[in-house]
Amino acid sequence: MKKISIIGSGYVGLTTALSLASVGNMVFCLDIDDKKVTSINKAKTPFYELGLQDLLQKMIREKLIIAAKPDQKIIQETDITIIAVPTPTKKNTIHLEFIKQASQIVGKSLKNKDKYHLVIVKSTVIPGTTRNVVGQIISQYSQKIIGEFGLCMNPEFLREGSAISDALNPDRIVIGAFDIRSGNECKKLYQSFKKPMINTTLETAELIKYTSNALYATLISFSNEIAQICQSTIDVDVEDVWSAIHLDHRLISTSIKNMPVGITKYLRSGCGYGGSCFPKDTRAIVSFAESLGVNLPIIKSGIIDNNKQPKYLLNILQKAIGSLSGKKITVLGLSFKPETDDIRESPGVIFTRLLIKNHAHVICHDPVVKTEMLTRQYPKMRIKITNNLLEAISNSDAVVITTAWEEYRLLEKKNVWKKMKLPVIIDGRRILSPHIFQNTPVKYYGVGRSLI
Structure with missing residues (x-):
């Protein structure tokens, strides 16, 4: 069992959380929205998505899902942090404010943590963002260089309306990794899914999502x-x-x-x-x-x-x-x-x-x-x-x-x-x-x- 913290409990974050919890991981859903946190802990989905409600209730009963506000202590106690916050466009250009805020929280959390910690970007971001924005911000606030913590880009291919099915039965898993150790740790997270894995660079993984x-x-x-x-x-x-x-x-x-x-x-x-x-x-x-x-x-x-x-x-x-x-x-x-x-x-x-x-x-x-x-x-x-x-x-x-x-x-x-x-x-x-x-x-x- 891995302990995983996921920042962002929207369509991607919550669906990812439930799919990973369903294979035995302990998942903490972190979100700044009090209503979402309360709703998830009461086993009520904060939005409608086919099959989501039933799976959430099951994972809550099995005590594999807990929702909370972003908390440095929770992140420190987990093995992996997944960033799944929105990346809207403003004036037709990607807006990275939520990505930057999440990266700061992760960086501050890792500053006093000695154990290796893997950070996975799930949000859709333009090529170069994982390395040059997420990685650099975490490095700045944690005072660690990339490599002392793991860094991967793992895009999602979820279709709204069938997101749970897509998450539980992915046709491929794309892993863009900063280095070999990061990639290997990310592979372990998905080994129980037994699906084809594409191992590539951070930037290629980012572009695969946009191309799709x-x-x-x-x-x-x-x-x-x-x-x-x-x-x-x-x-x-x-x-x-x-x-x-x-x-x-x-x-x-x-x-x-x-x-x-x-x-x-x-x-x-x-x-x-x-x-x-x-x-x-x-x-x-x-x-x-x-x-x-x-x-x-x-x-x-x-x-x-x-x-x-x-x-x-x-x-x-x-x-x-x-x-x-x-x-x-x-x-x-x-x-x-x-x-x-x-x-x-x-x-x-x-x-x-x-x-x-x-x-x-x-x-x-x-x-x-x-x-x-x-x-x-x-x-x-x-x-x-x-x-x-x-x-x-x-x-x-x-x-x-x-x-x-x-x-x-x-x-x-x-x-x-x-x-x-x-x-x-x-x-x-x-x-x-x-x-x-x-x-x-x-x-x-x-x-x-x-x-x-």
Whole structure:
């Protein structure tokens, strides 16, 4: 058993903590947010993520998880410290203030510790940060040189909505190490997972994470560009296009019950990506590249295209029902994807703001997002959120799907869409089957489906 302290108890920090505790390690979740600390110790997750609550309760019962405010004594008594704090972007450049604060705490904690201590950076940071920022700050405050304490960069590849599954069953473990001892100690932490390990430099590990996110974000934007062609062409549906593309063996994919697998999950058209990773990480890698004198036109184009997606969805709605002023529009889905309550840079939220700007009467539904979550991040947004789907669509002039929650497939049922004032459905995630609405009064519009 290893004793591990993790600074930051957000999506990455808490998920990492639970995965490491589940294989027998004692984990201390350190966070400056009193509410998070209290919530975790009461075995209540401070945010929604599929499977997280059950695993937290199990680890609390087994006394393998304890939450506390950042404490030098706790860090001193652990073998490993993992830094998993946010790295937001400000003015399109990565903001490292939280990383620096966490590094100072670790440095102060190690000053009077004689035993070897491994520090792992889990936060997404641009190349050079682990060595030149984290390592140097810890060295300054601990009065130890790097090597007297271990230093690794171990990026996470967690998908919100399936983070627990990804953490417990990683397809690969990337370990960027300052030296051999650091790398070996980090390997021991993951040996029970029995997954391929990629051993590399600190900077390469940092860039692997950005490359991964930029690739998937770009695939999504590419998919949405194809949808634009389909919408402007007679008798074309982008879903048929992707059904054929997904069967290409060069994409290392086969279709399972018409569901894309592997990389083809990102070759689907919709209303854009959001969340805590793709938007900020694509901006950060572009900014980093520019600091090196390198231009990234493909990634830049993907960012621009993604920013336009909510407006494209609005255009479809306006073509369907005309002026939005005074009309009741139901938005289905505020989280940026299903099985999470994360609304950061969510297309659904951005689209809702466009509706308000066009003087529509908006009502929103989401299975897990609550009004207080929305007002906390967007205090000027005053909209009604309900968790009753039938109430949300009742007497609506149009329904717009912006998150692919499974329950929204209920709109295919006659007794559901008949609740609407005008049976107009805009499918921003292409989760419904258009043929079901043939020979019905429903006007169905899907992203990437011909509007001609």
